[in-house]
Amino acid sequence: MKSDGIPSGCAISGLMSEDGRRIGGKVIIRSIACMHDRSNGLGGGFAAYGIYPKRKDMYAFHMMFDNMQAKENTEEFFKDHFNVDKDEAIPTQRQNGVSNPPILWRYFLEVPENKLEFLSERDYVTKTVMKIHSEIDGAFVASSGMNMGAFKGVGYPEDIGSFYKLEDYSAYIWTSHGRFPTNTPGWWGGAHPFTLLDWSVVHNGEISSYGINKRYLEMFGYKLELRTDTEVIAYMFDLLVRKHKLPVEKAAEALAAPFWKDIDRMESQKKKIAIALRQVYGSTLLNGPFSIIIGHNRGMIGLNDRIKLRPMTAARKDDMLYMASEESAIREIAPDLDEVWSPMAGTPVFGTLKAEVE
């Protein structure tokens, strides 16, 4: 069928088992492939949680290198900064649709005790990631969390998925993204998800408050050099939840805050919190059209902009939570659902790993 319409707007999809059941990568590829027309072959990617149970207490760095020199320099750097438990090529399979991949390598790292005199372990890792991006030419950290990883590149998401042989992995959270890039050219590092530590973000839309979000984060030592609005979201969750210790619900409320007219009608306790969040975290408010799925080790968060300028559907079936740009992408992998809904603008959806699940 020939269509005159211009398909645009990126695709996102995410699924999670709150019971912590591991699900094979084929499922998420099928879901994102269903929205093929929402991407244009310039970027696709996946984040997977729970994929390295054997080394779950180590930082799994997924690296992209433009050349061998960058790899050598980074390995020198890793030697100085970490104990390297293991490193290996990220398994891939060459095929049509994915061209010019960089060197893809992963490292399982531990932070030596003596590095933590003045810093928390996570601050140390964060700093290291920023350092690699700003100091080592041709090296890019695709992900740096524990027991998780990002698999991304230039191509349609389903091609990227089979390129990385995702069918060989199983995860309790999968998120994915098909990209229709506008602001930045398609490049391997620029594909979604964007990550920091175990935070990963896939995003459909554009953040029109990027300028101030970026300047705000810079005040807290984050370096934003990837020229994309998506990285601010990952860093913002890192700042608000990890460093400022806000509950994820409150962090989500800061990023997609209720309107003043709704705050004015809240009961007093809620109102006090809502006002304080806007007063203190006004610079973290995300504006512009977006639907995003944020993954982290303990759960998945779906967030829509305040007036719902981008689509987002959520659904549940037993222990599963699904979120995607289109209902079709969910029905494709779970035709029989308990509940399907379109989350209200600015109203987050949370998936939470059961407390006892490791």
Next chain:
Amino acid sequence: MESQLPAEFIVNINHERCRKCKRCVINCSFSAIEFKDKVTANNRQCVACHRCATFCPENAITIIHNPLDYKDGYNWSPEIRKNILKQAESGGIILTGMGNPRPYPIYWDHMLIDACQVTNPSIDPLREPMELRTYLGAKPEALEFEGDIDNISLKTELAPQVKLDIPIVFAAMSYGAISLNAHKALAMAAKRMGTLMNTGEGGLHEDLAGYTDRIIVQVASGRFGVTSKYLNNSALVEIKIGQGAKPGIGGHLPGEKVGEDISKTRMIPVGTDALSPAPHHDIYSIEDLSQLIYAIKETTDYKKPVSVKIAAVHNVAAIASGIVRAGADIVMIDGFRGGTGAAPMVIRDHVGIPIELALAAVDDRLRQEGIRNRASILVGGSIRQSADVVKAIALGADACVIGTASLIAMGCRVCQKCYTGNCAWGIATQKPELVRRLNPEVGADRLCNLLTAWGHEIQEVLGSLGINAIESLRGSRERLRGVGLSQETLDILGIKHAGIGQ
């Protein structure tokens, strides 16, 4: 020897139209119009306040620049020569009123605002909520909560905050510099619009008692009218260190303006000069300033934010940083185009720096030091239109203050004769017969209309930027581009040149 300065303006009276009603004579507060058989003008007295022409029922009066007041010259301009003559005659400082009229670059006019297109749609401000509300006051770096998520409460106690429904505040103008009716109009409008007016250093007149939650009271070096009741009858307290129109210069209200009412409000004897020198004689260091800030906080039981107002000067960023560290909740920066009731012309026209550059430098510095949250930034100094407000907020201000613009809304014709006390529009005067000319209700309506109009315009711009909350504009310099500015200026402003994308 008298210099016999030629008149700056010529008042033309069309005697065929004139029906000799003498309204122009009554209305001219500068004695430029007399009636001898027919209306005659003393051109040399005319200040172009337009009062006569406005009120002539026959449209019989036109006022023009005297085309031959001096032979033109770029270097020895008529104004320079006129000033030399005046000083050759008087031996005195040349006084003037209102803001700096010289043709320095106006950086606002060299900055353009972004707009959304296909990938990031604009927002329709008529249909979607566009939020202009903002809060002034010190914010903590982070919030702390307690309890579990179903029963969560805030552990952090925030410093006092003042809510603004629109990020535009009326600038400090004292009772004395402007009339009580002008003050009343500003207070009424501030209340109606959910914003603030600033008493300036003149004290708080008892007629404004009902508006205290919408009033900024000022503590200037003269300490006029400053009592603990005065400090507590306010939304916030501002310590005035400097003023944009006259950095390093204090205030002087001549004794003849100090009548009964002003004497009571300022707590000085009738007929005495009210001098508020530039230096506060208890502040000679940043530590002293800190002491005053905390003395005020003690007096107001830590319930009012304390603001410190400074003029934009070369080292403004470092000064502002010191002020924030000294405990101020708000830094108010006033640019060199700010207005004034009276200032030596040499100061007004040559001292200080443009607010655009000062604001950009201060916001940057506070961010570099990680203390931007600790204080709100207010800026003023010739904010002329809603676009200036938008650009100022994008550069990093929390809100803007408007002085001259609010006077113009009430009828001021920018004749720059405020220091004479003869304001024909009842604004910058204490003469009862002139004050009467300004009806506070009408003035308030006009001020509210101005703010309403600017508010709608700001919402339109926000919509075009694809944002619906003013806090997403604050400091978002990425959405500005410079046109025709040097690289150095662009660097100071922290913006890119037009034509450069993300």
